[in-house]
Amino acid sequence: MKKHEDFFQNVFDVVRLIPKGRVTNYGAIAKYLGSARSSRMVGWAMNAAHSQKDVPAHRVVNRNGELTGKIHFATPFLMQELLEKEGIKVLKDKIKDFQKYYWDPMKELEL
DNA sequence: AGCTTGACTTTGA
C-alpha cells in the first residue's frame, strides 16, 4: 500500500542528506521533489518527521532564513541551539549569512 | 463529501 507516502519519505531523505553546518529551505526541497509551490507539503511532511528521529528539521528554514518551524519543535529554543551547535549563528530567529550556509539539494545532489 | 488550515513560495502592486 505504498503510493504517495514517498513524498514524506523523500523529504525526510533529503533533509537527512543535509550536511552538518548547512541549512536549506522548504522551496528547495519542494523543487527537488518537483514542485516549488508545494513547499507547504514539505512543512506538512516535517510535521510527520517528528516520528522520524533522524530528521534534522532544524536545518530546514523558510526562504527568508527564519526559523519559522522552531515553534513546532519540542522547545522553540531547541532549533536555534542545534543550529548554533553546528556553527550557525542565529540572530533573532534568523540565520546569519543564510546564503552562505544555504545548501541546495538540487545543486549539491544533482552534481 | 466538502471546507478550513498549514513548519511556504512566488508574483504583482
Add this chain to the structure above:
DNA sequence: GTCAAAGCCAAGC
C-alpha cells in the same frame, strides 16, 4: 523596501 493575493497538495474537522 513592504503588503496583498494566488498557487499548491495533504491532513484535519
